[in-house]
Amino acid sequence: MQSISMFPRQSPAKIGSAAMQWACTRRGRMAVLTVTLFALFLGLMGMGHHEALSLKYHGVSSYYPWRPYLPNLPSIIHSPFKTPSNTTLQLENGEIDHVPPNLKKTTPNFHLIMPSERDTGGFCKTTLSAMLLSYPPPTAIQLYTVFGSDVQWERDTLNSTLHYLSNKKLVKDEDLILIVDGQQSWFQLPSDVIVAQYKRLLEDANIRLLRTYGVNKDGFQKFNQTIVFGAEKVCESDDMACMYVPQSILPDNMYGPETGRHIAEMPANFLNSKMVMGPANHLRVLYRAALDKFERNRSQSQTVQSVFATLFGEQQLRRDAIELRNKPAVAKIKDYLVGGWSRSAAERRLERANITLHNTTQHDFSIGLDYTHNLFQPLVYCTEDELVPLLHDNSTDLSAYHHPDSWTQYLSLPPILSATKPPFWRPDPINHNPSPNEKPAYIDKLEFTMDLDSLPGRKTPWTKVPLIQNTYTGAIPAVLLNHGYYVGAEHPPTANVTWESLWYSDYKRALLRNYFRTPQSPNGYHNSLVGGDRSWDQRGGRGGVWTEAEQIWFPWGEVDGVCGTLSQLKEVFKDGRGVWLHEHEENGEEERIKEEQELSKKVAEERKKEEERK
Template sequence: MSLNTLPSINTLQNNISKPAALTLPGYFLNQLRRFIRPRRVLLCLVFVIAAGLLALGKHYELDIRQAASALSTYIPSGINSAISGKVDGTRWDGDLKYEFKDETYPKKPTFHLLISMPDNTRSANLCKTLLSAAILNYPPPTLIYHEKADDKTQSGYEIVRNVHNFLVGKEVHDDDLVLIVGEESWFQLPAEVTISRFFRLTRDSNAKLLERYGLVSQENSAGFPLRSSPRYTQKVLFGAWKQCSNESGHPACYSVPQSPLPIHIYGRDTDRQAQSKHNRPQFMDSEMVFGRASDLRPIFKNVLNFLEFEDFGHHSTQYGFSRLFGKQEYQRSARYIASLSGIFLWKNWIYQKLNLRKDPAIRLAERNYEFGIGLDYSSSIFQTMDNSVEDIRFLKLDHPLIYPSHLRFSAGNPVQLPLDLNLTAPPFLQHKVSAPNPSPPMSALDNLPLANVPWTDINLLTNVIMPGGIVPAVVNFHGNEHFLDAMWEKMWFQKYARALLRQYIRSPEGPLAAQAAANGGDQWWDLRGGKGGVWTGRGEWFEWNEVCGDFDDEVFRDGKGMFGYESAEDGGEQPVYNGFGQIVSGKERPVKFLQVEEDEVDDEDWYEEEMVEVGVEENEEKITPDKESDGKAEMVEEDDGKSET
């Protein structure tokens, strides 16, 4: 290029002074570049976060109102993960430490079953509970009740007191497992499955607690650290139901964690009403509880003191237990918020948004409300039927079922048999008969399906609302007594109840297990022994016919009469006498049993009002009610421990 072709200085200055024409996209990019500055970015982020939180609070007002649900959620993240994938190789927690000073104590803990009753009135429903416990290999139950049947005002207090007395009695040791249920609770799965699920739920919950709250260091008297341990642990499992039994302003209602179930498990109506069948279970049901004796004692002691010295008969025992759980969860949440650092200006706002009221009585440092209480949100052990009847179906789980659900992707989580049932004994082989001359002798009364019939071939009560379906171990009907008759004939064992009870009585498992436990073996049977009957809180033993002889027709529903006194045509054993008129084999039929007071029959057509028809699978049995009610009779105890006949 020659010098003649170069632009002049004036030309260059003119070109520089003229701005280039901007396009519309270029203009916006230029404005955006000017806007992106650190201060403006920070202000925008604060604005967006605040707006989002306010919008979330407005849209999910009911969810946020649950006091600390976002802060103290420690239940399993998934329902299936809470259920045992296999039955434990050992029945007991491997972390247990046995430091008994008395060598007469068992080396392994034993298993106790308590059944609470409002008074000493016997009923067919109680006998159904006893039967289901016996044939599924639970230990002989101990009945806990208020002995003065005419005084109902102190019934709840007396039951709590009698349970506490049992827990501190000589028959129970610190590491013993104690299962407490109401008289209207039926067992569906073997005891081994229940114990295995309890430990699985406990371990999973403790892992969540450790992740959320971390460790706390323990120091000796000199102030030196000894070791670290989890700040909170779950020790005792209660049932969970859908409505709060206390006042709405009580910590038992607003401070408990939300259920871990999906937030739309019932569709758009989930958790939108205070008392609704479409609520997720998240409140305590004190009718059912499972834990070690050492962990149950302080809970029952606290409730006992409340009922005796503070409440004075104004509230129920349910109120007392749920009150304790609410205070525990409130204190956990309050301490968690107090431990937050760097956001002190936001703490009052967090309290306000979470509706976590400032209760100085609960937050006092010297008051400890930590009892290790947790709830069975998944209903894997405890199924409460109150407001949950429509969640239940009787299903034969021989193949995965895609059940109608409000949840997305439900097809990927079909209803199917729990794995732990595949790894336990078949339903009709819970008790083995090995004696050459069993008593009672084998007869036509012992006809059962083949021993190798699997769990997949029987109809099981299943909660189809739970993701993947749940087959609970224990079902409680408190508050839904009108469904008892209809549900009883649907239970998988009812059709074979007489034969299964005979199998249980002749099996050697009970006495052998009790003897082995007394010698320090790895057994979990109640050391007092006994088969086919019940213990009282005072240590008295009643045989089956002393408690349930008047109700055998309703319990067995086979028309064969009183258990153990069946006719020869049905396969019963007839009494044989010697020349002196003494019986040498068989049993004489009792002349008289305790009188029975028949309940009034309610003619109200409750079924049409409360049952809602839904889609029925081919292998599903619907619940059809029977209006007949159960009779009742009082159990009279004498000083010698025998019942009046």
């Protein structure tokens, strides 16, 4: 037996007091019993556990009249949809043009973290798409840092992320954290939508966990999910930990017959470490364990991916062990009726692992995967017709894209899109001037001009813009991961989706100008002052990135900031309209090249002086 040394066990997160009281009531116990009996009924009717979960549960969760109690979640997942304060409503409606004094921010924050050592064209696309969809100003991990080896980069990425999560001045326990790859991520849906999708995903995942593992002797749900990683179809580098992952909640035959399939024709069930979302306090514990495992070399490879894959595999093995130990007699009878004393998936995983899981170690970190890609969608290992930009109005026959064995009966928009602002919404320049009073922060280069600011109507609905949809799961992902790794010498099949496929492709410059104007309005001032009801980040800043270590602000599109070179701007906008915020200058491009050369010269001189001092 191989023994794995892990970490001191910590108590699982307590469930809210009101929820605990509910769980201990007769109604709570009856609800748990109802779900358990329902699952048993499906099994006794001839379906295996996985088939029952995959094919039937999706429909159950949509109409079942109760939701399970959840562990303590960041209250921010509710805040974007609460009725805003009268002050915010009056500002947005143009009823007042000043901000009352002595306001304080009381809502939690939403943080966007992006590991990226370089300021590349990919980084510029990632940050631009985040701005266009009102995500928090990104915090860049390891930006402009030089590393001696790949292992050092991997270790320092874990360490710097943990360092930011541990900064109690910036990050509170109840804050919500989104971490995506800073080089390869494209945002497709607004920030409030991904928060709502995250909440719904947790609700469904925790119902499944409650049904599978039940509650403990105190009435607490045994296992919860609060941290969501992206899911992919292939195990990177054939990591051994991938042998112990749970099965996908999707049907095995969703892409067609189960025999002779390629990787692209299988449901995603492996962890992708480049995309993760969860509460700050839970991610802090997870990253501390990941860094410790990395430094002790307790994963197959010295990579962030391998470390998190190992933690996810160990979590499942611990759950398997507890499931088998507590297997009720009625389940054993069911096993006998449907096929004798056959081994379950949990038993097979434990047999393959052949390890000892110490009781003194914390193995459960509330990790789960986004199997249906409502939050995160990798573009590699997709079938030819899996990801398609679709309009959801009467001009498109959506049934033509439906697959007989797919996860959903028909393709539709996420319901939350009807509750968020339309894609091209902006302040009304006639009835509500974006800058009714002159302020020092006013940027004259953002004056409204028809050639730069033309957009579809303010009330154009989401049904009128093409959104990239997974035609097998029905999901419209909030974030796309546009880069994959290679298995062997073959190039993996990749979805026919490019930067220009995104719905805002033809309007990037105009939308970014609209985004930059917001701080000039009273409502923008209100948000920068106190965070506001509709703002995520208390640090302020708009149109740039923060660095993690130095807390330096780099403006976007400026030569002394990020994404300010002429080549980067041309790659991002692709509209031939010149340098950002210098569009109407005759020699704008020549001047930008001159500024780049001067900056490069200064940087080289400073490096030379630094080397001489050494």
